[in-house]
Amino acid sequence: MSAIRVVGLWKGYGGPPVLRGLDLDVSWGEFLVIFGANGAGKTTLLKVLSTLARPDSGEVWVAGFERRREAQAIRRSIGVVAHRGFLYDDLTAYENLAFYGRMFGVSNVRERVRQVAARLGMEHRLDQRVRTLSHGMQKRISLAAAILHDPPILLLDEPEAGLDQEALGMLSRVLQDWKGEGRAVLMTTHNLEQGLALGDRVAILAQGKIAYQEERTALDLAGFRGTYQRYLEATS
Amino acid sequence: MERAESKPHVETAEDRARAGYNRLSNALLVASGVAMLLNLYLIFIYAPLDATQGQVYRALFVHVPLAWISFLAFGITFVGSVMYLWKGSRRWDALALSSAEIGVLFTTLVLVTGVFWAKPIWGTWWQWEPRLTTTLILWLIYVAYLMVRSYAPNPRQGARYAAVIGIIGLIDVPIVYFSVEWWRSVHFPHVVGPLADEGTLPASMRSVLMFSLITFTLLFAYLLRERLALKRTEDALKDLRDTVESKQ
Amino acid sequence: MRGLVRPVLLLAWKDLLLELRTRDIVSSVLVFGVLVVVIFNFALKVTPSQVDQLAPGILWVAFAFAGILAMNRAFVLEKDRGSLEGLLLLPVSRDALYFGKLLGTFLFMLAVEAVLLPVFIVLLNFAGFSGGLALAILLATLGFAAVGTLFSAIAVHTRSREIMLPVLFFPVVVPVVIAAVEASKAAIGAGGMVEYGRWLGLLGAFDAIFLVICPWVFGLILEE
Numbered sequence: 001m002s003a004i005r006v007v008g009l010w011k012g013y014g015g016p017p018v019l020r021g022l023d024l025d026v027s028w029g030e031f032l033v034i035f036g037a038n039g040a041g042k043t044t045l046l047k048v049l050s051t052l053a054r055p056d057s058g059e060v061w062v063a064g065f066e067r068r069r070e071a072q073a074i075r076r077s078i079g080v081v082a083h084r085g086f087l088y089d090d091l092t093a094y095e096n097l098a099f100y101g102r103m104f105g106v107s108n109v110r111e112r113v114r115q116v117a118a119r120l121g122m123e124h125r126l127d128q129r130v131r132t133l134s135h136g137m138q139k140r141i142s143l144a145a146a147i148l149h150d151p152p153i154l155l156l157d158e159p160e161a162g163l164d165q166e167a168l169g170m171l172s173r174v175l176q177d178w179k180g181e182g183r184a185v186l187m188t189t190h191n192l193e194q195g196l197a198l199g200d201r202v203a204i205l206a207q208g209k210i211a212y213q214e215e216r217t218a219l220d221l222a223g224f225r226g227t228y229q230r231y232l233e234a235t236s
Numbered sequence: 237m238e239r240a241e242s243k244p245h246v247e248t249a250e251d252r253a254r255a256g257y258n259r260l261s262n263a264l265l266v267a268s269g270v271a272m273l274l275n276l277y278l279i280f281i282y283a284p285l286d287a288t289q290g291q292v293y294r295a296l297f298v299h300v301p302l303a304w305i306s307f308l309a310f311g312i313t314f315v316g317s318v319m320y321l322w323k324g325s326r327r328w329d330a331l332a333l334s335s336a337e338i339g340v341l342f343t344t345l346v347l348v349t350g351v352f353w354a355k356p357i358w359g360t361w362w363q364w365e366p367r368l369t370t371t372l373i374l375w376l377i378y379v380a381y382l383m384v385r386s387y388a389p390n391p392r393q394g395a396r397y398a399a400v401i402g403i404i405g406l407i408d409v410p411i412v413y414f415s416v417e418w419w420r421s422v423h424f425p426h427v428v429g430p431l432a433d434e435g436t437l438p439a440s441m442r443s444v445l446m447f448s449l450i451t452f453t454l455l456f457a458y459l460l461r462e463r464l465a466l467k468r469t470e471d472a473l474k475d476l477r478d479t480v481e482s483k484q
Numbered sequence: 485m486r487g488l489v490r491p492v493l494l495l496a497w498k499d500l501l502l503e504l505r506t507r508d509i510v511s512s513v514l515v516f517g518v519l520v521v522v523i524f525n526f527a528l529k530v531t532p533s534q535v536d537q538l539a540p541g542i543l544w545v546a547f548a549f550a551g552i553l554a555m556n557r558a559f560v561l562e563k564d565r566g567s568l569e570g571l572l573l574l575p576v577s578r579d580a581l582y583f584g585k586l587l588g589t590f591l592f593m594l595a596v597e598a599v600l601l602p603v604f605i606v607l608l609n610f611a612g613f614s615g616g617l618a619l620a621i622l623l624a625t626l627g628f629a630a631v632g633t634l635f636s637a638i639a640v641h642t643r644s645r646e647i648m649l650p651v652l653f654f655p656v657v658v659p660v661v662i663a664a665v666e667a668s669k670a671a672i673g674a675g676g677m678v679e680y681g682r683w684l685g686l687l688g689a690f691d692a693i694f695l696v697i698c699p700w701v702f703g704l705i706l707e708e
Contacts, residue, residue, distance in 0.1 A: 013708070014391030016478040052572055053708035076575035086570025088498070090505045099498050103491060103574045321704055376655035383651060387642035393708065397638045400701045401652065404634075407697060408656045415659035415686055419666065422679070 001064050003028045003153055003184035004049065009058035011044055017056070018044045020208030028152075031175070031185045033199030035192070037232050040205045042188035043083070046157050049186070050080050063153055076104070079146030081156045085138055086145065089131035093122065093141050096130060097148060104149035116144045121170060136167035143174065154178060156187040160194050172198060192225065206231045261461055268454035275451040283444045295353035296441075301449040302346045303371060305456050309339030310378060310406055312460075317402030320395065326471065329395045332402055334463035336381050338456060343375045366417040373412050377405040488583065491576040495584025499558070500591065509557050509592055513550045517600040520546040521607050530608060539610040540668035544661055546604070547597055547621075548628065548654075554592050555632035556649050558585065559640040568640075578703030582633060590629040597621060612672030616680060620671055623687040624664035630691060631656055634698040638705055663687045 006024040010017055018041040026032045036042045047053035049062055051071040060067035063077035087096050094113060101109040117123045120140045130138060139159065146154060154175070160168055175198055179185050188205075189195045195202060196216065202224070203213035212227060279297045316332025319325075350368050351361050362368065381401045388394030503509055524530075524542045562568040571581060601621075605613065632653055639648040663686040670680035 012478070013389075013393070014395075016481045047708060050573060051707070052569060072575050072577065075573055078573075080573055082566070082569065084566040084569075086567045086573070087565075088502060088567055089565065090502055091498075095501070099494070100570070100574075102494055103576060105575070321701070373655045373658055376651075380651045380655065384638065384642065384648065387644055387648055389641055389643075393641065393705075396705055397641075400634070400638065400705055403701065404631075404656060404694075404697065407693065408659075411659045411686075411690060411693070415662045418682065418686070419662050422666065 033195040036205035079151040264458035271451040299349040314406040317399035491580040496587035499588030616671035620667035627660040
């Protein structure tokens with residue numbers, strides 16, 4: 001059973017379809033990085049996987065649950081870090097995390113929040129209002145919120161945007177650990193360096209489908225850069 | 237470039253269906269046209285003069301059928317909305333939308349004929365009596381139905397939001413009617429409306445009213461069919477354009 | 485039912501906590517409500533003999549418009565912050581999201597009304613707060629909130645959201661406004677028990693119907 005399995009996914013918003021018969025397979029223990037131009041459909045794909053958007057046609061299974069019928073089970077099995085955080089500016093980091101923790105049914109919320117905060121190096125910021133924290137710190141809190149309930153799958157939409165070196169390093173470490181524990185991670189990004197450093201497998205989303213994918217170990221880096229460049233140019 | 241070989245045109249099932257469809261459309265057009273002419277004759281010449289209201293009462297023969305058919309139209313929108321939310325097929329949404337547009341048109345006419353009828357009879361342009369008021373609220377609800385489609389972020393979501401309005405609107409209308417009815421009985425216990433006369437119409441007038449209802453129903457059917465066909469063409473055109481754009 | 489109560493309370497608590505911190509919604513809506521009374525006072529000369537007839541109407545106009553602001557802001561803030569998606573990702577039923585938002589909005593509106601009412605009583609010199617009036621206010625506000633929560637979830641996704649909510653909301657809640665005004669009049673003595681009972685019944689029926697239908701369609705409009 002795959003962690004994520006997509007067959008023939010079509011999705012549009014009433015105009016030209018964004019995703020056109022996309023197929024995808026992510027195994028447990030795998031870290032897939034998807035590159036793609038702006039508007040190629042990376043965010044749309046993540047929205048469909050995370051139950052925010054419904055597919056027009058095609059089959060989608062996340063963590064073994066069928067997208068249309070078992071949406072709530074899917075939500076319980078995923079952690080999402082979006083481009084834009086889901087945080088409430090006027091609540092403290094702790095309050096935000098406690099809210100999400102409780103809504104996700106985490107037991108011993110207080111404990112768990114401190115534990116996750118420690119892992120991400122932000123315990124000292126817990127009692128500060130999110131509004132007063134740096135962008136990098138806010139991203140860490142978003143990541144913390146995503147892993148509080150220990151989901152088997154992590155979905156990240158351009159998580160490295162706006163982060164400094166230190167935060168990027170931390171993100172890398174956490175994700176590597178995460179994946180190492182047998183879970184699956186799917187990340188979309190623009191950042192070639194980061195993506196190539198983190199992923200086990202890389203893919204390019206273009207023309208509404210996965211146009212190219214390859215195991216990172218089998219990748220010729222320079223060649224890949226060229227390939228990606230070509231896809232970017234083709235869609236502009 | 238090769239010259240394409242010309243093939244003799246073989247009539248397909250689709251062609252036959254389309255031809256049948258066109259025949260229906262033409263039949264409706266002719267029927268409603270003929271009925272309307274006859275209707276006008278009946279309304280203006282055949283129907284006798286009303287004792288109290290004189291010539292003006294003839295507005296009844298347009299106002300009342302239009303009102304009934306507006307309700308029919310919004311009932312169809314309700315059904316289309318429910319089916320669209322359930323099945324997701326665009327055809328149901330097309331039905332709901334087309335019916336709503338014609339419904340809004342007819343409702344506007346109900347309000348306008350109501351106003352022009354009221355003035356000579358009551359001396360006032362408007363009265364907040366249950367049926368007129370409910371019609372006004374109905375008009376507002378379905379204008380909102382059309383508005384939400386234009387203001388939505390994309391057509392698909394617009395259709396979904398509109399379907400919600402289509403459902404809630406229809407459920408709300410009887411409630412509105414009753415609340416205004418009660419309100420009126422509290423505040424205006426003795427209003428006698430010229431619009432309340434249907435039960436007491438003489439047979440000749442009643443038959444004209446019935447015929448008028450049939451005429452306007454035919455007209456509605458024709459307009460609905462035309463609007464649906466137009467919508468279908470619009471959608472097909474859009475699909476084509478989308479396919480072309482996505483191939484680039 | 486079990487599974488519904490906890491998320492609903494947690495959601496409402498989150499909204500209340502936020503409101504306590506920022507005092508965003510309640511304060512601005514309150515000021516607005518007072519402004520409405522003041523304007524009405526100059527627009528309609530309310531003599532002491534007319535107070536009982538006109539005051540309920542003015543009261544409900546203020547409550548309705550203040551209510552619209554409260555409902556709009558509640559969803560607008562979620563959407564603008566990006567936290568609306570956070571809510572949609574929670575493993576709770578869409579009903580729970582609806583009722584959670586409904587509870588929060590309902591409580592805000594009651595809080596605003598609880599402050600506006602004494603202001604009205606003072607500015608308009610109207611006597612007669614009673615249990616009957618309180619009950620009418622409760623049921624009518626619930627009706628507003630039930631419909632408003634659904635419609636503001638729609639409106640917040642549209643281009644002209646400040647216009648869209650009133651355009652959607654007001655025609656549908658006409659029965660609530662009528663019943664609220666009439667019941668209020670009856671409660672302060674300008675009508676009888678029978679009158680009052682009838683209007684309260686209408687409010688109750690409206691609430692019952694829409695508290696079933698609105699959550700049912702709410703889930704359908706949340707997905708893109």
